[in-house]
Amino acid sequence: MSTVLSFLTRRRGRNGFDLTDWLTWLYLLAAVLLMFGPVFWLALSSFKTESALQEYPPTLLPLAPVMATVEGYEEPLPLFRVTGGEHEGKVLAQVRRIGLNAQMVDPAAPGERVNVNINDRVPEREFTLALENYTTLFERFNFLLYFWNSVFITVIATIITVLFNSMAAFALSKYRFRGRTLVFILIIATLMIPPTINLVPIFLVVSELGLVNSPWGVIWPAVATPTGVFLLRQYMLTIPDDLLDAARMDHASEWRVYWRIVLPLSAPALAVLVIFSVMWRWNEFLWPLIVLNRSEEFTLQLALNSFQGDLQTAWAPLLAMTVLTLLPITLVFAVLQKYITAGIAQSGVK
């Protein structure tokens, strides 16, 4: 903890803040605001009630009107502070609103109704977390099903992606064969084709294979990524050939060489690919939207989309589900990011 503190309070100026300290702090704070501002806003808004979300001007914190149970009225009534007129300064409960006037009652004296101009009162509000936004996800919407669909597609697609891409990269980086450069260039060249152009042909293939409305229809077209092959190949080029030769001398089959030597030594590059793949599959929207039409096959992204109707958008559950959708991917990144910088292969060979 003290190291964190000393790190955070480190500065250039020996006594007080130097100009560079000011600029650094300013720049970093601006960056934090820019990057975390929307996420923070999203997280706070996900705890607001639907009516609080519609309110203008919007509030930062999730606030809800204070309700009071008044004798003689079955429903709890919202409280208002009166800011003008004869009742100025009092806190009254509103019974009903008629035009520009509100019929209000003093909770202390429930028998007497008073009329207050609606411009002369402000609602009394308090900090309230609208947890029902989250609970409805599980009660009314089948959140767990969508979550499972997303997890299944992400995990399986990532495993297959890593396996296929690393095998291709192994061959392209460690074997000499005729046409090796050509194959590599072809793989890289597919990066130049915009994905939207591929949509129709891939859909035709997927539908011919009968994979429409199946998670495999989302998984298979995505597993061979030129980026992954390129990334892993470049990394594997740095693994000394001597290590592979040594393993071959140690009776290792080519599969063992790949599985026991090349894969573990490529761990940092694999971690990067895993992060990429998880993000791609988790956030993928357009392709699942085309392939998955039945709501029980929906991924989280599609479920989020279905909150948005032609005429109406259910903002409160939409925001809550967005927060829940963000969480797993944040965790994955937090766990794996330390591997990105860890270089294992550079050591051991002089």
Place this chain on the structure above:
Amino acid sequence: MAVLDLEKLVKDYGQVRAIHGVDLRIENGEFCVFVGPSGCGKSTLLRMIAGLEDITGGELRIDDKRVNEQRASERGLAMVFQTYALYPHMTVRQNLAFGLENIRTPKAEIEARVAEAARMLQIEAYLDRRPKQLSGGQRQRVAIGRAVVREPRVFLFDEPLSNLDAELRVTMRGEISALHRRLGNTMIYVTHDQVEAMTMADKIVVLRDGRIEQAGTPLDLYNTPRNSFVAGFIGSPRMNFIDVTVTAIDADGVALKDAAGNAYRAAVAGEGLKPGQAAELGIRPDHLEIGAGEGTAVTVQSVEQLGGESYLYCEAADGTKLTAHLPGQTAIRRGETAHLVLRPQFTHLFAKEGGLAQTRLVIGEAV
């Protein structure tokens, strides 16, 4: 235990021929050293034997069985690499066990063999460390240990000592020799350092440009080099060469003189030589003697006094460089003129074209 036969082995890289039909037999238990300048194909030849390079032509037999088509993993050989090539993500113990795991050796036996190899190479203390936590010498031992645990038919060493400092190199040289005596396996050792070759080998194979220049025991190569390349390569400091002309040939040898008119004799058979023909006279620095007034006059350009021995770096009037190795200390100083005596029993004579050596009639005892 294994005998290796190399028959007309050829290796092509595209249009370029790296190995030009090598014939060689390596006997059971022999310590054979491939030596030569860089690019001579010695490592390529070793990798062909190992199975890490395809054999373009010829035949490689281990115990009279053709192995050209066998993979490296099937030939039953073990190799120690110049870079050690230890698996960085495994501990020393896992490094040693990896080869045995691949051939499905029972766990208990793996443990026993790893322990035995670790004891023999004194690496028990760091069996659970990773390679990057070891020093160069320790890594070298582990690399050797990885070869030893497998109990291979043949050990292959690819310049294993070239990444070590001078002192450690001498120690490890002794240890590898001791290992060979203890295990008695056939070993093939590649180096560019002729001192390693001379000190360790039963048989030295001198290679140049993918061809064997000469193969034989270290002293054979030292005493009767087949040509001027081998003569110049084996021995340190390298042999002195003087351009000479044949003046006469008789039963005791050949009489020669150089451009400055100094006369020499070489105790070699003068087959095919004619008076007036140009040749190259060779003599090792150890065999040069300082004459009192007699012999070839040279200017001493620098003197290295090592206490127990001295080196004189001299230049003759026509610019020929001569190095003399004298026992003990010397009173000769830089810039002085010295007279060098070349005894006929120590001199070698090489043809000018192709550098082939004349057969020596007498081989002088070293002084």
